[in-house]
Amino acid sequence: MDLLALLLPARCGACRRRGSGLCLDCAATLVPERFVLAGPTPLEVVALGRYEGPLRRAVLAIKRGRRDVAQALGRRLAEVVGHVDGAIAAAPTAAHRRAARGFDQAALLARALGGASIRLRLEGASQRGAGRAERLARCVRFVGGDVAGRRVLVVDDVCSTGGTLLACARALREAGAISVEAAVLARAERWSG
Template sequence: MFRPVLTLARRLGLRAGRCAVCGTVVPDGGSPLCAACAGALPLRTGGLCPACGEMSGRKEDPPSLCPECRADPPPWDELYFHGQYAGAMRRLIIGYKFHNRFERSRLLGTLGVSAFTARRGRVPDAVVPVPLHDRRLVWRGFNQSLEIARGLARHVDSPLLIHGLTRTRNTPPQTRFGLKERQANIKGAFAADSALVKGRRLLLVDDVYTTGSTLRECARTLKRAGCAGVDVLVLARTVLE
């Protein structure tokens, strides 16, 4: 439906592309998003727990630890995320991961950087993506967490440790399970290279935080390998009902 508009733009000497979310025609060289989709991807910086990202209260409220994280802190110090896993953000990530929309890599990396800089994230010694098992990597063709981590590593000018963390078991997708089943499914599924991570403060990167089971297991694995500390960055935080 957009082809006639693009053809007309070219005839008039205008450069045009499409919105990365909805496909609406947008000027080439400008934002990869139309105004409506850009407005539907708000950056959340307040009214949240800085440890787990649980959102409560007004978005203008300062970050404050939730009761759960005060009682049982996660195995990382800070969690950064851009916004809620819903609406335009959900469509953007699902299209990227499951419908071969690899051209969205740069945009998603930019959203990750904006989340990090808005919260004045601590510059890490190295950046570590949550890994995929080799079989899953062959099936999908790329690791979305690695591609997001590339942009973060460039932004903070820190090494990207592609092999700092590896997945040793090809676990079933976490989306099939509830909280307890997720924890059991992912337990012992990772290994860290102590030669790469020991003594370093790390930024662990993934795309979506749902229950945090995967990120907790990754952070614990890195700490057992001797890293100095872990912060976490994800693009989106799921709000559980």
Template sequence: MLDLLLPPDCPACHQPVDRAGLLCPDCFRAMRFIAEPCCARCGQPFSASAPGGAGRSCAPCLDHPPSWRNGRAAMIYDERSRVLVLRLKYADRTDLAPLLARHMVRAGRELLAEADLLVPVPLHRGRLFRRRYNQAGLLAVAIGRIAHLPVVPDALQRVRGTPALARLGAAARHEVLRGAIVARPSRRERLAGRRVILVDDVMTTGATLGACARAVLAAGAVSVDVLVAARASDPARMGSDGGRTTGA
């Protein structure tokens, strides 16, 4: 009855679809989903079929290894995927979390098979109050339901607010985030000895995810992987093209 009254449409272009939560065929084909071969550390797809360097890592990860072990992303952050991410983040389209989570589970299947629990990247309480929800938390809960993994939504906290990162370079982002994210004292026991997957919507330079990974490891986790909905194909351009993102 609900479908008769409110016919389901594509969340990206609003064309009719058979079932709510599905992309239309045109938008599905236009999405740049990430598959092998890609960097094992950050999920960046390789331009050729040959594997990357040592450990299947891209050049930036070889030059500056991230704080986490392995990372995967479901899709490239471009004009199409940006629509879904920004509607989830800023337009109260919380119904998009399960859609993105399904693709994240596909991309991170190997990581999820070895994980003990999921931890979302936190928002500062001021930003959480204004937005009313943490999009990374919604993604983590949706992934947990599919992969049958526990979620600790408040394992990490931002102890101080930080400026918007979209216009900052990698070095400036790392400096701004220094000491800004820590493990919540009451949740350190949940993290100790666990294999943790950090969940976020977008990875750009990896500064935010790196700060989170260091906090989780400092709390005693044995390993940290990352799983995101979208990966910037050219992090240096993020924030200069008008796309709003937290710049993880």
């Protein structure tokens, strides 16, 4: 991927026009929104927009390994979120997804927001080919970081069912966080996630 990036002219991650990251036209289509995930403890989430159109294409480009697109969207997310009053945690990514992409997109996004100081880990059966029930049953564990008595912002790329974010929030509260919120690139409807 890095070699290809040297050989090919950089293009917008969404519309393929010349340029890197996300072009101004595609960035202008983003409509940030806030929503609340229902759960035992509701979780407030901020997103750059719906998982459709240019944003969806940009997120898919990130999944194919476009680190520059992740950085561009991460900077935009940081602008929308503003000052983070608390700690940051990247939502954990399954190891095989991280390996396929060449980088951890949630960690990279968290870096754009100031850097993840709280570490979480995905535990349980291999996520390879996991069905919906298995994905929902996967477990997020608090690994380390100064979380007691702090507010924490969890960062991820796409929120579809919200299962991962809610699991992150639960693990962080159990570790002592006083409140948890989330920031994601895109909000997907359940059926499109």
